[in-house]
Amino acid sequence: MSYTINPDREKPWNGLPELPIEENYYRDLDILEQLGESKAAIAKLQGRSVAIPNQAILINTISLQEAKASSEIENIFTTDDELYKAFSDDPANLKQGAPKEILYYRESLWKGHRYLRETGSFDIKYFELIYRTITGLNDGIRKPFAQTHIRQGGSGPNAGKTVYTPPRGEGIIESKMENFIQFMNDDTLFPIDPLLKMAIGHLQFEAIHPFRDGNGRTGRIFNINFLTQKGLLDFPILFLSKYILQNKESYYAYLAGVTQRAAWKDWILFMLKAVENTSIDTFHKINDILSVKDAILHVLEKETEISRPDSLVEAIFTQPFTKVKHLTDKKLYAENTARQYLNRLHEMGICERREINGGHYYLNLELYRILAS
Ligand SMILES: Nc1ncnc2c1ncn2[C@@H]1O[C@H](COP(=O)(O)OP(=O)(O)OP(=O)(O)O)[C@@H](O)[C@H]1O
Ligand SMILES: [Mg+2]
Structure with a gap:
């Protein structure tokens, strides 16, 4: 199957090809080499995290960082102080605003995690659950003829120009979502390494863009929930959005590379690198937290x-x-x-x-x- 190139970024791309992508990517040497590094890094993180005495501690704080970074990609900013204060208060008492939105993100991460534990696989309800929790909206998949465009952000010469227009029309989003979900769930029909699936799946989800808002954040929660669902991690502790935030321009450029030119290789390498870097980073954070914690305990016991x-x-x-x-x-x-x-x-x-x-x-x-x- 060859990947059709999107002919017109102003028009809904109803020709968005279904998954899987072409086979040669799974045999590409650069991709395989990077895949090896990424798998090793995430396995090391998982190994470290099972040795943590009280996992809830880290998960609480680390998932808060993930929520903050992912929300910042979408220009929802708050200071650490404000966020931590909000986090230590009762969320029910919070006013609408950045800290609240970030706590919604974190809540979605956990809701998604528990949902998958209970049901065992992805379905459309999972995505709607994340979308609704994150945005506070009550609807579901976009209406067939609602206008949705992804525009260039920032203030550069191309700001405001359409980068990509996702598919629309009666039943179109539904059938593309069905294919995407089957690809993610069915490892017999699609025997592809989970990290590759995550990279490809995130892009496909963004390209379908099923909701009127919150697709970026929903797709990033999906990444992390997918890793625990496939057993690469026990808990949603990988802090992937920080890397995406630090490389925001590349994130957008590689997404557009696929929706405009079918440039899958660069995208896949980018996401695999994100997994590798973030796993190493999170691994060190966990170690640092645990050793500081021990040192403080020691001082309190002694002094x-x-x-x-x-x-x-x-x-x-x-x-x-x-x-x-x-x-x-x-x-x-x-x-x-x-x-x-x-x-x-x-x-x-x-x-x-x-x-x-x-x-x-x-x-x-x-x-x-x-x-x-
Ligand atoms: N060229 C592209 N092709 C496909 N998806 C893209 C492209 N450029 C950006 N995206 C995705 O679209 C997301 C933004 O969509 P949406 O607004 O629905 O999500 P969001 O989480 O609410 O973000 P925001 O608050 O910025 O709108 C980006 O975070 C990115 O994942
Ligand atoms: Mg938005």
Whole structure:
């Protein structure tokens, strides 16, 4: 099967070819070499993550970073401080705004993860679930004749010009989604390495562009959920969007390379490289967090009379900002003791006490530094 080139980027590309793509890509030596590196890196990350005593800790903080980076690709910005503060409060009380949108992203990541655990495979409901959670919208697949174009962003000479127009028309998105979903689920009919499937699948999903908004973020959540669904990782900890954010221009250019010129090779190499770099990066972050955590525990055990220091350390590594309430909710300490201990951490330079809107928050300085780096 040969890949048809999109004839006109202003017109809906109803000729978008179904998957799989041409066979020669699966035998391309550059792709295979990079695939080997990427697989090794993600396997190493998975190996490290199973050794973490309390996985919830890292997953909480790392998925928050993923949510922040992916949202920034779509120009939803917030400062780390604002985000961490929002994260340590009750999300139900949050006003609409960037921190809330980012928490929606994180919620979607988890909803998707659990959905796949329960159902075992991708289906259209999975994508609608992610889309709705992320955008807060209630509809589903785009209406057959709704106008949707992907335009060049930024302020350069081509800003505002159409880069690509996704397919539309009665039943067209539905049937392309069906093919895409079958490709992702069926490893007998499509026996292709999961990392290659993820790279190809992400592009196909963006090219179908089934929703009126949120396709970029939905597609990036899909990447991570796919990796856990295929067993490459136990938990959605790969922080892929950071790499995409740092290479945003390339991300758009390679997407357009496929939808305009069928340039699959560059796209696949880009995504495989993203997996390799991010796996290495996440691996180091996990190591750094664990060793700092151990060091702090050691100091508390040696230099203080704090009771249950291990639980206190677990608690301050569950999110960057800790509040007295976090400790009392867990029934760890009485309120006065909890406050006294957190103040002690502040005096020792482990946490920094901050007053925000009349409430006290204790920022875990080392955790904050590692996450931000
Ligand atoms: N040439 C292209 N071909 C296919 N998909 C593209 C192309 N250029 C960009 N995209 C995808 O479209 C996404 C933007 O679509 P959409 O607006 O629906 O998503 P979003 O998550 O809401 O992002 P935004 O908030 O920026 O609109 C990008 O993040 C990217 O994944
Ligand atoms: Mg959008």
